Amino acid sequence: xxxxxxxxxxxxxxxxxxxxxxxxxxxxxxxxxxxxxxxxxxxxxxxxxxxxxxxxxxxxxxxxxxxxxxxxxxxxxxxxxxxxxxxxxxxxxxxxxxxxxxxxxxxxxxxxxxxxxxxxxxxxxxxxxxxxxxxxxxxxxxxxxxxxxxxxxxxxxxxxxxxxxxxxxxxxxxxxxxxxxxxxxxxxxxxxxxxxxxxxxxxxxxxxxxxxxxxxxxxxxxxxxxxxxxxxxxxxxxxxxxxxxxxxxxxxxxxxxxx
Numbered sequence: 001x002x003x004x005x006x007x008x009x010x011x012x013x014x015x016x017x018x019x020x021x022x023x024x025x026x027x028x029x030x031x032x033x034x035x036x037x038x039x040x041x042x043x044x045x046x047x048x049x050x051x052x053x054x055x056x057x058x059x060x061x062x063x064x065x066x067x068x069x070x071x072x073x074x075x076x077x078x079x080x081x082x083x084x085x086x087x088x089x090x091x092x093x094x095x096x097x098x099x100x101x102x103x104x105x106x107x108x109x110x111x112x113x114x115x116x117x118x119x120x121x122x123x124x125x126x127x128x129x130x131x132x133x134x135x136x137x138x139x140x141x142x143x144x145x146x147x148x149x150x151x152x153x154x155x156x157x158x159x160x161x162x163x164x165x166x167x168x169x170x171x172x173x174x175x176x177x178x179x180x181x182x183x184x185x186x187x188x189x190x191x192x193x194x195x196x197x198x199x200x201x202x203x204x205x206x207x208x209x210x211x212x213x214x215x216x217x218x219x220x221x222x223x224x225x226x227x228x229x230x231x232x233x234x235x236x237x238x239x240x241x242x243x244x245x246x247x248x249x250x251x252x253x254x255x256x257x258x259x
Contacts, residue, residue, distance in 0.1 A: 008096040010104050018105065022171030022217035023203070029097050030152055030208040034088065039154050041086045042120050042231050045079050052080040054119075061129035063223040072127030079120040082233060083112075083256070090256075093235060098150065099259055101212065102237050105148050109240035112256040115249060116140060116236045117149060123162045123230040128223040132185035133167065133197075135175060136215040139184070141248035142238060145174060147215035152233040153205035161226040164203045164211065164219050167196055171214035186218060 010018070010026075018024040045051055056064040057073045065072040083089045092098070093112055102110050112118075116136070137145040157163035181187050188197060200220075203211055213219065215236060224230055240257070244250035 008100045010101050015104060018212060018214075021166075021168040023166050023168070023211060023213035025203060025205065026101065026210045026212065028206070028208045029210055032208065034092055035154055035207050037086070037088045038092075038120070038152075038233055039231065041088070042079065042122065042154065045085060045120075046076055046122060049074070049076070050079075051085060054078045054080055056124075056127055056129050059129065061131060063127075064129035065127050075124050075127035076122050077129070078122060080118065081114070082118050082120050082235075083114060085120075089233075093256070094258060098210070102148060102150075103259065105212065106146065106237060107239040107241075108259065110258045111238050111240055111242075112258055113147075113236055113238060113244065113250065113253070114255060115244075115251075115253040117234045118236075119234055121230075121232040121234055123221070123224040125224050125227050125229065128162060130223050131221045132183075133188070133218050133220040134185050135170075135218055136236070137174065138180075139249070140215070141245035141250040143242045143245075145216045146242055147236050147238045149211075149213050149215055149234060149236045151203075151205075151211040151213065153207055153209050153211075154231040154233065155207055155228070157203070157205040157230060157232065159202050159204075159222070161228065161230040162222045162224040163205065163230075164221050165200050166203055166213065167199055167218040168201060169199075170196065171217040174216065175218070 014024055054077045056075045056077045057068045067073055179187060179193055187193055
């Protein structure tokens, strides 16, 4: 362990859990003041359709509206470029209760890419969609796949409203292409994938919980079957030496050096 206080670090058994499973939920570490401020920003920008927004209809996932012009076509899936929406997000990612844990997982020098994630995920009733099993690194280009995501619950997350599901232990390397479909989702119709699919775990969260998960850990989510919008803040991080491939999508935006 480092010399940081335990409240700002993973305990040894928590680190072991992450290393084994590829994810770990740090319960209640996010102060309520952050949660409330981020919820207010989300409501403001959703109501005004403010900034860079990805709409459900643009992805054609199961459950999404057919087009932007169809009923529910302007249902937001995520508010992109979260870091530029309010200073609270930059302040947040510099907090010791996040940064010290990321150092334990990645190394002493933490960089936050702005191209990947950097968003507020919004899963809304009626017009949300299903996301298949995937590794985030499928379209990313870095020296290695050793990146860590944080998923911050702004409200309760459960199977009813489409919480994240994970396949424990699938973070140790890229999946063989033979097990994936053309869009690089894990095929659920293959006999070879059935044993790992049976290990799926739903990650239920409460406001203030933070899910740390390896970018190679397979995850998925159903649509939101509840009557309330689910909102989550999602960022990704790398170690300084794990640089993006020049000329790739991963290198197209500046990055933040946090430590």
